[in-house]
Amino acid sequence: MLEKVIAEIERYVKQEMGEDPTGHDWHHVDRVRKNALIIAAGEEIGDRNIIEMAALLHDIPDEKLNDSAEAGRNKLDGFLETLGLDQTTKQKINEIVYSISFKGGNGEELPSIEARIVQDADRLDAIGAIGIARAFAYGGKKGQQIFAPELGVRENMTVEEYRNGKSSSINHFYEKLLKLKGLMNTETAIKMAEDRQLFMEAYLTQFSREWDCLI
Ligand code: ADP
Numbered sequence: 484m485l486e487k488v489i490a491e492i493e494r495y496v497k498q499e500m501g502e503d504p505t506g507h508d509w510h511h512v513d514r515v516r517k518n519a520l521i522i523a524a525g526e527e528i529g530d531r532n533i534i535e536m537a538a539l540l541h542d543i544p545d546e547k548l549n550d551s552a553e554a555g556r557n558k559l560d561g562f563l564e565t566l567g568l569d570q571t572t573k574q575k576i577n578e579i580v581y582s583i584s585f586k587g588g589n590g591e592e593l594p595s596i597e598a599r600i601v602q603d604a605d606r607l608d609a610i611g612a613i614g615i616a617r618a619f620a621y622g623g624k625k626g627q628q629i630f631a632p633e634l635g636v637r638e639n640m641t642v643e644e645y646r647n648g649k650s651s652s653i654n655h656f657y658e659k660l661l662k663l664k665g666l667m668n669t670e671t672a673i674k675m676a677e678d679r680q681l682f683m684e685a686y687l688t689q690f691s692r693e694w695d696c697l698i
């Protein structure tokens with residue numbers, strides 16, 4: 484039964500966001516699912532079925548991938564109704580999906596260990612070599628520059644500024660990506676973030692030496 488539900492969710496997610504060019508494609512979702520299950524195994528905690536379903540669905544209602552936040556919510560609601568899940572399961576999935584985004588998770592206590600695990604897995608995919616690729620893909624789609632030092636680093640942004648303010652992809656590392664390791668919820672994810680963090684730091688060092696024409 485559950486295997487069928489998971490297969491149906493996979494089919495739906497591939498159909499809805501399979502080839503998204505901003506770094507939110509099927510492969511992102513699949514990595515978040517896999518890393519979430521790795522974290523759950525490392526921590527020896529959490530309902531693996533809930534984690535897997537929520538990880539697969541986590542970006543479906545995202546405002547930036549839909550016409551509006553409401554359109555996104557309706558989309559997820561409508562799809563969940565087709566799966567024949569019980570009320571509690573649907574509620575747990577919704578709770579995770581809506582609580583884990585950077586804005587939602589920014590400082591607020593998450594509702595469950597499952598939410599903390601899926602959030603860590605999503606954050607792992609925003610750092611390291613893959614995080615670098617995603618930042619430039621997203622930045623290009625948004626029409627922002629690779630680097631614009633004159634914009635400065637925006638600290639403590641409101642959600643509105645974060646979503647709509649002017650930034651560049653390199654600025655985004657200082658505004659968000661370098662902070663994510665310190666925001667991880669689980670020890671397992673903190674360990675998984677270590678190499679990724681070092682790689683991003685090395686990348687930024689090299690970037691800045693080339694930018695300043697020092698090498
Ligand atoms: P979430 O989906 O967890 O709320 P975001 O929407 O902030 O997270 O980011 C999703 C992906 O898009 C991440 O890989 C992130 O680095 C990238 N991204 C978001 N905003 C920017 C930006 N201004 N410049 C470059 N990349 C960005």
Ligand code: NI
Pocket residue numbers: 507511515541542605
């Ligand atoms: Ni995501």
